[in-house]
Amino acid sequence: MYELKKLSRVYPKGRGKVAALSGVDLEIPDGEFITVQGLTGHGKTTFLLMLGALDKPTSGKIIFDGKDLGAMPESQLVDVRAQNFGFIFQNYNLLPTLNAEENVEAALVPLGIPTAERRARSIAALTEVGLGDRVGHFPSEMSGGEQQRVAIARALVKEPKVILADEPTGNLDEVTSLEIVALMEKLWKQRGMTLVLVTHDTKVARRAPRTAVITKGKLTMRDNRAPKVITQGPPGAAKPAGAPKPA
Amino acid sequence: MYFRYLGRELRRRARSAALVAIGLALGVGLVITVTSYAAGVKAAQGQVLSSLYGVGTDLTVTKAATAGPGGGFRFSGTPSSSAQAGQSFAQDHLTSAAGLTTISASDVTSISKLKGVAGATGALALNSVHITGTFTGGFGPGASASAKATPTPTPTPTATATASASPSASSSGFGISTFSVDGIDPTEPGLGLLSGPNIASGASVVGEWFTDVQSSNASDQTLALVSSAYAKQNSLKAGSTVTISSTSFTVLGVVSVTETDGADIYISLSEAQSLTGDTGDVNTIYVTADTSNGISTVQTEIQKALPSVTVTSASDEASNISGSLSTASNLANSLGLGLSIAVLAAAFVLAVLLTIASVTRRVREFGTLKAIGWHSRRIVGQVMGETLVQGIIGGAVGIGLGVIGAFAVTKISGPLTATVGATGLGSSAPSGFGGGGGFGGGGGGFFGGASPGAFSSARSGFARTFAASNHSVTLHMTAPLSLEVFGVAAGLAIVGAIIAGAIGGWRAARLQPAVALRRVE
Numbered sequence: 001m002y003e004l005k006k007l008s009r010v011y012p013k014g015r016g017k018v019a020a021l022s023g024v025d026l027e028i029p030d031g032e033f034i035t036v037q038g039l040t041g042h043g044k045t046t047f048l049l050m051l052g053a054l055d056k057p058t059s060g061k062i063i064f065d066g067k068d069l070g071a072m073p074e075s076q077l078v079d080v081r082a083q084n085f086g087f088i089f090q091n092y093n094l095l096p097t098l099n100a101e102e103n104v105e106a107a108l109v110p111l112g113i114p115t116a117e118r119r120a121r122s123i124a125a126l127t128e129v130g131l132g133d134r135v136g137h138f139p140s141e142m143s144g145g146e147q148q149r150v151a152i153a154r155a156l157v158k159e160p161k162v163i164l165a166d167e168p169t170g171n172l173d174e175v176t177s178l179e180i181v182a183l184m185e186k187l188w189k190q191r192g193m194t195l196v197l198v199t200h201d202t203k204v205a206r207r208a209p210r211t212a213v214i215t216k217g218k219l220t221m222r223d224n225r226a227p228k229v230i231t232q233g234p235p236g237a238a239k240p241a242g243a244p245k246p247a
Numbered sequence: 248m249y250f251r252y253l254g255r256e257l258r259r260r261a262r263s264a265a266l267v268a269i270g271l272a273l274g275v276g277l278v279i280t281v282t283s284y285a286a287g288v289k290a291a292q293g294q295v296l297s298s299l300y301g302v303g304t305d306l307t308v309t310k311a312a313t314a315g316p317g318g319g320f321r322f323s324g325t326p327s328s329s330a331q332a333g334q335s336f337a338q339d340h341l342t343s344a345a346g347l348t349t350i351s352a353s354d355v356t357s358i359s360k361l362k363g364v365a366g367a368t369g370a371l372a373l374n375s376v377h378i379t380g381t382f383t384g385g386f387g388p389g390a391s392a393s394a395k396a397t398p399t400p401t402p403t404p405t406a407t408a409t410a411s412a413s414p415s416a417s418s419s420g421f422g423i424s425t426f427s428v429d430g431i432d433p434t435e436p437g438l439g440l441l442s443g444p445n446i447a448s449g450a451s452v453v454g455e456w457f458t459d460v461q462s463s464n465a466s467d468q469t470l471a472l473v474s475s476a477y478a479k480q481n482s483l484k485a486g487s488t489v490t491i492s493s494t495s496f497t498v499l500g501v502v503s504v505t506e507t508d509g510a511d512i513y514i515s516l517s518e519a520q521s522l523t524g525d526t527g528d529v530n531t532i533y534v535t536a537d538t539s540n541g542i543s544t545v546q547t548e549i550q551k552a553l554p555s556v557t558v559t560s561a562s563d564e565a566s567n568i569s570g571s572l573s574t575a576s577n578l579a580n581s582l583g584l585g586l587s588i589a590v591l592a593a594a595f596v597l598a599v600l601l602t603i604a605s606v607t608r609r610v611r612e613f614g615t616l617k618a619i620g621w622h623s624r625r626i627v628g629q630v631m632g633e634t635l636v637q638g639i640i641g642g643a644v645g646i647g648l649g650v651i652g653a654f655a656v657t658k659i660s661g662p663l664t665a666t667v668g669a670t671g672l673g674s675s676a677p678s679g680f681g682g683g684g685g686f687g688g689g690g691g692g693f694f695g696g697a698s699p700g701a702f703s704s705a706r707s708g709f710a711r712t713f714a715a716s717n718h719s720v721t722l723h724m725t726a727p728l729s730l731e732v733f734g735v736a737a738g739l740a741i742v743g744a745i746i747a748g749a750i751g752g753w754r755a756a757r758l759q760p761a762v763a764l765r766r767v768e
Contacts, residue, residue, distance in 0.1 A: 045765070046761075049760075049761045049764070052618065054617075054618055054760040054761045054764065055759075055760075055761035074623075075622070078617065078620055078621070078622050078623075079620070081617075081618060081619070081620045082619070082620020082621075083620070085618075086619075087615075087618045087619065089615070089764070091611075093611060093612075093614075093615040093618075093764075095252070095612060095615070095616075096259065097252065097255035097256050097258070097259050098251070098252060098255065102248065102251060102252070105248060106248070106252075106616070106619060106621075107619045107620070109248055109621065109625075110619070110620035110621055110622065110625070111620070115248070118248075154619065
C-alpha cells in the first residue's frame with residue numbers, strides 16, 4: 001500500500017531550515033496496524049501528514065497504491081483523501097456547530113452520497129462506536145472520550161483504506177484512552193484496514209505489531225513482538241504478525 | 248447539510264454576522280434614502296422647470312434687445328388747448344415683452360428644419376400698458392412727474408427710464424394698468440404655451456380656440472383666451488370683451504397653464520403681429536428635440552445657425568435655480584451621495600475584515616474539512632454562502648431603513664423654495680419697476696405716473712415680467728421610492744457580501760491543510 005523512498009521534509013525556520021523527516025524508507029502493507037512514537041517535535045505529525053496526503057515531501061517519494069502522492073496536485077489529493085483516508089486528531093477537530101451525526105456525515109459529503117444514505121451510514125457508524133443515543137448531541141455537550149468516538153466514527157464511516165490517528169488519546173484520561181485504543185483495535189480487526197497511530201504512550205504503542213520510532217527526523221522500526229530487534233526500516237524488514245487480511 | 252452548517256455557523260457568530268449585516272443595512276438604507284431624496288429633488292426641479300418652460304418644450308430661443316438711445320414711448324398728457332382741461336384721456340401701448348426683441352418668423356422655419364428638431368413654433372410675448380388720466384387744467388412747471396427705473400444687470404439692456412409729462416401740462420395723476428399678451432401660432436397646437444400637456448385647466452376651450460382661429464372666418468380671428476387669474480381679477484368670462492391696443496377681442500374661454508409666466512391674454516399670432524406692426528416677426532421660439540439626448544446638440548445647432556439669439560434649455564435653467572431647493576439638490580448630489588458611498592464602502596470593508604477574521608479563527612476547521620476530503624471550492628462556497636446570507640439580511644433590513652429614511656425626509660423637511668434668476672423672458676431686477684429695459688423694449692424707458700396708486704395698480708400687470716425675472720416656487724419635498732432603487736440597493740449589499748465572501752473564501756481555500764491543522768487555537 002505505502003512505499004516511502006528517501007522521504008524528506010524540510011521546513012524553513014527563521015533564517016535556517018529544519019528537517020522534520022530525513023531520508024525515510026518504509027513499506028506499509030495493506031491492513032497493517034502500525035504505531036508511531038517519538039519525542040515532541042521530532043517529526044511524528046509530519047510523518048502522519050505525509051501518509052495522509054496533507055503535506056508534500058521536500059524530496060523523496062511517497063507511493064500510495066502505486067501513485068506518487070508528492071507529484072499529485074492538490075485537486076487530486078483532495079479526492080485521494082476523501083476516498084482513502086480517515087483522520088483522527090488529538091483535539092478531535094469536530095465542527096462545533098454540527099451535531100454528532102452531522103459531523104460524521106460531513107465526511108461523506110465529498111463522496112456525493114445521497115443525503116438519506118449519508119444519514120443512515122452516519123447513525124450506523126455512531127452506533128458502532130457506542131454513541132447511537134447521542135447522534136443529536138453537539139460536541140460541546142459531550143465528554144472528550146465521546147467526542148473522540150465521534151471522530152472515530154467520522155473516520156470510519158466512509159470505510160477508508162487507511163485510518164491515520166494523531167495522538168487520539170493525548171487528551172484523554174488513562175481509562176478512556178484504553179477504551180478508545182481498544183475500540184480502534186477492534187474496528188481495525190473487524191474491517192481489515194490499515195491503521196497508523198501516533199502516540200506518546202508506550203503501552204499503547206506496543207499494542208501494534210511494530211512501531212515506527214522517529215528521532216530527529218530519522219525513522220527506525222521496532223518489532224513489538226521481538227523488542228530487541230531494531231531495524232532501519234528497509235522494505236519488508238519487519239513484517240507484521242497477526243494483521244488481518246484486507247476485506 | 249450545506250444550509251444546516253451555514254445557518255448554525257451564522258448563529259454561532261451571531262454578533263459578528265449581525266455587525267456585517269447592520270453595516271450593509273446602513274449602507275443600503277442610506278443609498279435608498281439619498282437616492283429617493285435626490286429623486287424628490289429632481290422631481291422638484293422638474294416641477295420648477297416645468298413651470299418655467301412647460302411640458303414639451305426643450306429649448307427656448309429669444310433675442311435680447313440691444314440698448315438703444317432710450318426714450319421709450321411718450322404719451323401726450325398735454326392738452327392741446329385749455330378746453331381739454333378736465334377731460335379724461337387714455338392711451339394704449341403694446342410692446343415686446345421685457346428685454347426681448349423680435350426674431351424673423353423665417354427663423355422658426357429654419358430652426359424646425361435643423362437636424363434633431365421635432366418641432367418649433369414662434370410666439371409673440373407682449374406687454375400692454377393702458378394709461379388713463381384726467382387733465383386738471385393749468386399749464387406750467389410743476390406738473391411733471393417722473394419715475395426712475397432700477398438699472399438692471401445683463402442680459403437685458405440697462406435703461407434708465409425717465410417719464411416726463413409735458414412741462415406745460417398738469418394732470419391729476421395717471422392710472423396705469425398693464426397686462427401681458429401672447430400671440431400663439433394656431434398652426435402648432437402641440438408646441439408652446441398652450442400645448443396640451445401645459446394646460447392645467449380649460450383644455451377643451453383651448454382646442455376650440457385653436458380650431459376657430461385657424462378658420463377663415465374673420466370674426467374668429469379676434470377670439471381670445473384669458474388666464475383664470477386675469478379673468479378673476481377683471482371679472483371676465485366667455486363672451487366678455489377685452490381691448491388690446493384699441494382692438495376688441497371676444498373672450499372664448501378661461502384657461503390656466505402650468506407655466507407661471509403664462510400670459511394674461513392669448514390671441515392668435517397674426518393678430519398680435521398686426522397689433523404691434525411686427526408682421527412676420529416673433530420674439531420667442533419654442534423648440535422640441537427628437538430625443539432628450541439630442542437637446543444639447545440641437546441647442547448648439549441653433550446657436551450656430553442663429554448666432555445672435557439666446558438658446559436656453561431646461562438644464563441651463565437648473566443652474567439658475569437657487570433657494571432651499573438648490574441647497575437640497577447640492578446636498579443630495581454631494582454630501583448625500585458621498586455619505587452613501589462612504590458608508591457603503593465602510594460596510595464593504597467591515598464585511599471583508601470580519602469575514603477574514605472569521606476565516607482566520609476557523610483555520611483548523613477548514614483544515615479538518617480539507618483533511619476529510621472537502622474541495623476548496625466547497626469551502627469557498629460555504630464561506631460565500633454565509634456572507635451572502637448576511638448580505639441578503641443586510642439588504643432587506645437596509646430596504647426597511649431606506650423606506651423609513653425616505654419617509655422621514657418627507658416628514659422632517661419643510662417646504663422647499665426655488666428661486667430662478669434671469670431667464671430669456673426677463674431680467675433679474677427683483678424690485679425695479681420696468682427693470683431690464685422695462686416693457687419699453689431695448690433701450691426704452693417707462694413713463695411712469697407720479698401717483699403711488701398708479702404704481703400699485705401697475706404691479707399686478709407686471710407680474711409676468713417679475714415672474715420671469717425672479718421667480719420663487721414653494722414645493723413640498725417628496726422622496727419617491729421605486730423597485731429599481733430597492734433592487735439596486737439590495738444588489739449592492741449582495742455584491743458587497745459576495746466580495747467579502749470571495750476574499751474570505753479565497754483565504755480559506757489557499758490554506759495548506761498541514762499548516763491549518765497545526766494551527767493552535
